[in-house]
Every structure is written in structure tokens, then in C-alpha cells.
Amino acid sequence: MTSEAVLTARNVSITYEVNPPVHAVKDVSLTLYRGEILGLAGESGCGKTTLAYGLNRLLKPPAVLRSGEVTFHDESGTDIDVVALSKEALRTFRWDKVSMVFQGAMNSLNPVISIRSQLHDVLITHRPQMRAQERDERAAELLTLVGVDPARLDSFAHELSGGMRQRVMIAMALALHPQVMIMDEPTTALDVVVQRGILREIMRLREQLGFAVIFITHDLPLLLEISDRIAVMLQGEIVELDEAKNIYERPQHPYTQKLLGSFPSLLGERGDFIRTGATS
Amino acid sequence: MSASQVPVGGTGVLEVKNLVKDFTVRSGWKRSKLRAVNEVSFTLEPGKTIALVGESGSGKSTVARMIAQLETPTTGEIHLDGRAIARHGDALARYRHAVQMVFQDPFASLNPYHTVGHHLERPLKIHGVAKGDDLEPAVHALLERVNLTPGEVFAAKRPHEMSGGQRQRVAIARALAPGARFLVADEPVSMLDVSIRLGVLNLLARLQREENLGVLYITHDLATARHFSDEILVMYRGNVVERGPSDEVILNPQHDYTKTLLAAAPEPSRHGKLRDEVRAELAGNA
């Protein structure tokens, strides 16, 4: 991991223009370094997903990015002002530079089109000069990369298990060599054993391909295991941002402490968790 | 203890004997049988908690639904106080009086159309716990028992006006309303925000102690299973692959599947280990 930034957000505020307006993200500044896994932890409604969408300009009305700067530092050395991108430029920027894996994305595969055509679609849209032969090879390569047998290329979504579908979605997100992947609860709907396999895959790919990851989840123990750094969000603000080790060993903010205390230890002492219910 | 409580009667047990459930699966023209639950037996005692642990598709929720009489077992029996349970009529009503269930998703288990008060009045009325003028105070007392105070404020709310944790408390109050002796809790906290899970589990533990409830705790979370229950049954594809006292199962697992599950469960104290493992692996291959 280098200390070279790949994505910086400065003073980002996002508001839902409803009545009364909801300030979902308040003046958040965040730097993502090349090749790191940054965990974004928080509970439902804390603004973590909204922030991620804002970084990628995926906000849909009534959500509006009210102020702030988002800059992408490309490998080539040029800086891209994400906020100012035109519609057309934005289309190439997304997926090409920053890709996304959504919560329950495995259910967003098209049920009537084979995996092959869906991978091809991404390539045709973003790499129009690629020949069919090359696309085929790339599609097979991508599936191998995420640990799915390329023989599955001609399968349809319903023929794959939930875990495999999520792997295919990751393959699609990887298709264009993005430098940043934003993952929003990518494994929440999956069983722990499957989840573990996918996490391992993501970490392996990160080592091999060097992309940076913003990993959004409410599952702090999981983040502690996989992240380099963790940002804890509460009510639209980042209340603590530190290396995973420090978050675990020396949490500063009371909310972080509370979150950590919410997970009874699997193997250790009972801690806060008192079955007799004396604390409640 | 509130006036709404019927005396906790019976010291009997809820016994599940060789429970089997087959589902017919149709794919195109073919019909095949899927065994969701295979020969599951256990005995639920008052004041004790059994955790049924497994992944989705392991059959743990089907066991819960069979005990709650939402599904009929293909074979096998459920005995309450030593007698086979009834499936119809007044005897079924008496069974429901004794055995209640808390569902996983508090956003789905409360009818969006009705108030909280309605959700609690009905079981009180049906099971003759309270009626007429006693109904309202009984509802408020129930709400206060699950820490939703003041009761009259919450009774007037509708589900969408409350948070997930508050809804699940209402669902728990509803299950307690008939004066149940046994409670089936199907992943009661998995849909809730992490910081409030412990509160809901502690609430369940307190109520269990107060009422001497027998609880069947269904979960995929090994950590809470360990701390919340006396005995753990690990289910895999319909079979109970391992069972025993909870600390024993978690700290000294015997079956391979239990070990896999334990290895997959997030454990904060292992932070950074996964990354190092992956790096070591890649370095090894290179």
C-alpha cells in the first residue's frame, strides 16, 4: 500500500430535498489511498450509502450533493473533478475508473440473458474497439479471476447460487480495470461460509490488481478483519477514522466503543453480554 | 408482574420427536422431494434456551414453523406436557396459548394497516387474558414490560412510525400476550441495527427469567448463540450435525461443518489476519 491518494472527498454535504430537508451527509472529508481497503461502518440511516453514491455521482433525486469536492487522481497523473463531469464523461468515468457492487446486486443480473452476454455488454459499451474474440477471452478470464468456472459463461442467473451470482457481479465490476471499487454491503445477504469465500476473493484480487476498495457495511467485526482503515459514521458524520487495529484496540469515540461492545465475543469472555439480563 | 398475566402454569416440557419435513419441488415437469428437516429431536424445558444454529436452507426456520404450527411435519411428533399436540379447534387454541413465536423481520411481522394497540389487544382477547375495560391497561402494561414507555403513546402508533428495534419489542410483547410458556424466536435480532441487538436479546433474557420461559433461539450467529443459550444444535442441510452444551460446541467443536462455521464467523480480535493469510498464500504461489 502506498500513501498516494486515489480519491479525495472534501467537505461533502448531501441533502435529501424533502420537507423538511434531511442532511444525510454533513461536511465529510475522506481520502482513499491507492490499493487500500477502507471500511465505512455505520448503522441504517447513518448516510454511509448516500456518501458512497455521492462519491460516484449516483445520487438520485431527491438526494442532492449540496457542496464539497470529489477529486479522482488517475494513474496517469491527471486529476478528475468528479463533481464537474459532464454526463458523457461521467459515463466513461464510472465503471472505467470507479466501479460499484451493490447490496443484493446478485439479484440485479438480467434473468433472461446469459452471463456471457452480460459481461459482453459491459465491454461493448466501454471498449467498443474490442473484437468479439477478445471479449470472449476477457469474459472467461474475468470469471476465472473471481473463482467461477468459465464453463458457467452460458448459464443464466437463476442457474447460479447466490454466492456465484455475487462473484459474477464482482467480475463485471472488475471488467474495465477500475482503480476504485465501491462495495455496498456486498455480502450481507449471503451465508457466513459463502461470505468468507467472497471476502477472501476480494482481498486476493486487491493484492493482485491493486485497486482500492471502499467497503460499506454495518458489520464492524467483518470490517475489522478485512480493512486497512475504518471510518465510523454516525448521523451523517464521520466520527472516527483510523487504522483497523487502532479502532479495535483504542476506540476513541463513545459510539465506536458502543458498536464494539455490541458484539459478544465468539471465543472470549462474555463482556457486556449478560444473559441474566441484569443490565437491561 | 402485571394484572394481565395469567399464572405461569405447568412445568411440562415441549418435546420434538424425529421431526421430518419434505417439500415437493417442481422444476419444469419433474417433481422431486426435498428433505428440509431430517429426524430432528430435542426437548425444550422451562427456563432453558436451546439455540438452533445454521445457515439459510439448513432447515432451522422450518423447525420453528412446525413448532408454531405454520407447517405440518411430514412425519414425527411434537409433544406438549407429554401429550401429542392438536392441530385443530379448541385444543389448537390451547396449544397457541402455551407456545408463541417471534418472527425475524419486524418490518414484515406487524400489519402496516393496524396500530400497535390492535396487535396486542387481539391475542389478549383471543386467549381470554383480558377483555372489556381491562384491555387497554393490559396493553399498556405489556408495552411497558418490553420497555416501550409510556405505553399509551406507543399503543396509538402504527408500525411505520417506529424503529426496527421498537417494532421487534412490540412483536415480543405480542408473543407474551397470551401468557405463553414457550417461545420460538426465529432470528429475532438479525434484521436490527447492531447497536440495539444486545438490548433486545437482554430484554428476551429478562422476560425469560421472569416467566420461566422455554426459548428456542434460532440464529446464524454463533456468538450470540453461545452466550444466550444453554444448549446448541448445529443444523446442516436438514440434519443436526452437532449438539451439546453451548460453550462445549463453540470452544471444542467436533463436526467439520461446525468448524467451518466457526472459522467463517467474523472475530474482531483476528483483525488483519485475513490479509496476512492472503498475502502469504499469494507469496507462496509466486
Next chain:
Amino acid sequence: MAKGALRQLLPSRSGKLTTGLVIVIGITLFAIIAPFFTQNPRSSQNPAMLPPGADHLLGTTSLGYDVFAQLAEGARSSLLVGVTAGAIAIVLSIIFGIVAGYVGGWTDAGLRLVTNIMLVIPAIPLQIVVASYLQKRSLVLVAVILGVLGWAGGAVVLRSMALSLRTRDYVSAAKVAGEKTWRIILVEIMPNLLPLLAAQFLFAVILAILNEAGLSYLGLGPNNSITWGTILNDAQGGSALTRGAWWWFVPPGVLIALFGCGMSLINFAIDEIINPKLRSAPQAAKRVRKAGGDVVVNAEQEPEKVNA
């Protein structure tokens, strides 16, 4: 509680709803009030084939009936047939749809068989056959025929809704609490289907009015009653078209079309409640447009598909 629940179910105010309500309420008021102020629609004392004028607002027919008076009386009967038939149809589709979907098993198989038979029999020819078989047809009888033959489509929709609702946790929870089946259907399931039921009722009313007009136009409508359809039938018999008496056939035609249009608009408004996506999309866009003046960054407006 009922108030809050009801408010949530009511469609939000929109152009569609307002227009629809104005049309439907207007025609309904016309049907209720106008007959008190017009001359006897069955009086043939007037001169024949008068074009619209001060004495006869919409002229007279070839037999000297006042068209405006007939229109008012026709509105009354047509609406009566529509509402009666609609009510019968909705009750039948509830029985054959919701009960079948919820109870399942043999009850479902039996009820669904009947529904399917009713679905495959072409309704209009059957209505013609039944209507022509009965010599004396009162208004109510025609309404019953239309209602009894017009519920199957609704039942299919309701059945599928009930099928999905019965697996909802709150239905299971009601069962575990010890609720009886009929109470679960009435108290737990039906309220959540109210918007759909309302939409289906409106649709059944439109259909019944149209079918009644069709039957009457063929001369198979209620005897001795005046409806929009019988006016059209008379106009056809009196060769209104060839004689250029537009005032005879245009007003009933326009009223039928307007009423159908008004009901459909209300139906669309209800649709927006059943399907919240339809409702929130334009509103959200509007809200942002309103806020647009001082928005630093224009958010993406088009819901572009991201993963392709």
C-alpha cells in the same frame, strides 16, 4: 387510527385525481339532480326532430322526446346499472379470488376452476345469449347479469395478491396469535388490498356501463328503462345519423366516454398508491427542480442504469 390509515390510503392530490373526480362527481350530480328539472322523458308531446334550442336544450327525437330529459334519466339508470353490477362483481371476485388464494388446497382448486371457466367464456356473446333468453328484463336484472358475468378477471388478480399476502409474516403472526381464518382475511389481508379493490370496483363499474350500453344498443337492454345505451339504440332506429340529428346520438356517446375517462383517471391515481414508484418518481424530480436554483451541483436526473 382509522383516520390515519385512511389518509395513507387516499391518493395524493394530483391533476389526474382532481380531473377524474370533477368529471365523475359532475356526471353523478347531473344524474341525481337533473331529472327533477326536466320534462317527462317519456312524453312525446314535443315536435319531432327539433335541433337544440331554448325550449329543448338538446333538441328532440324523431318521436318527439326531449333528448336532454332522456339523457338525465339515462344517466340515472346507467349509473345505477354500473354501480350495482360493479358491487356484485367485486363481491364475487373477493370470494373467488381472495378466499381461493388464501385458503388454498381443494377450495382453491374448485374456485379457480370456476374462475377459469368464466374467463374463457367470451362475456359479451354470453351476455347477449342470456339477455335475449330473458324476455322481461328489469334494470336490476341486467345489472345482475353484467355483475355475475364480469368478475373473473378481477378474481385472478386478487387471487395472486392474496397468494403473496398469505405468506407475509404478519399473516403468519396472526395465525400464531390464534386468529380465525375469516378474520385474517377480513381484518389482516383485506385492508391492505383496499386500493386494489377500489381500483377494481371502478373498473367493474366502467365495464358494466359500457356493456350495458352495448347490450342496449343491440336492443337487449332493460325493457321500459331509458339508459344511455337505449338512447343510442333509438337514435340508430330513428336513423339519426343519416338525418344529421347529431344532437340525438352525440350527447349520450360523449357522456359514456367522459364517464369512462373520469373513472379511469381516478383509477390511475389509485394505481399510484398501489405502486409507490409511480408516485414518488415525478414528485422527487419536481422537488429537486424546485430546489434547483441554488444547487451547487446538479444531481444526475436520469435514472441511468449503472451496471452496463
